[in-house]
Amino acid sequence: MRVRVDPVKCQGYAVCGEVAPRHFTFDDWGFAQAKPVDIDLESMGAVEEAIQVCPVRAIRRIL
Ligand code: SF4
Numbered sequence: 001m002r003v004r005v006d007p008v009k010c011q012g013y014a015v016c017g018e019v020a021p022r023h024f025t026f027d028d029w030g031f032a033q034a035k036p037v038d039i040d041l042e043s044m045g046a047v048e049e050a051i052q053v054c055p056v057r058a059i060r061r062i063l
Pocket of ligand 1: 005009010011012013014015016017030031032053054055056057058059
C-alpha cells in the first residue's frame with residue numbers, strides 16, 4: 001500500500017508527521033507529502049492512524 005496527500009485539502013496540521021514520521025515529509029510552507037514508498041507491515045498501523053486523524057481527511061490510499 002502507498003498513500004498520497006491531496007495538496008488542495010492539506011492544511012499543514014502536521015498530525016500525519018507526528019504519528020507516522022517515516023512516511024510523510026513537509027515542504028517549506030508546512031504542507032505534507034507522502035513519501036513514494038511501499039508501506040511495510042511494521043508501519044501500517046501508524047499510517048492508518050495518520051489517515052484517520054488528519055483533520056481534513058487529506059490522506060488517501062492509492063495502491
Ligand atoms: S495531518 Fe492532514 S492536513 Fe495535516 S499535514 Fe498531514 S495531510 Fe496535511
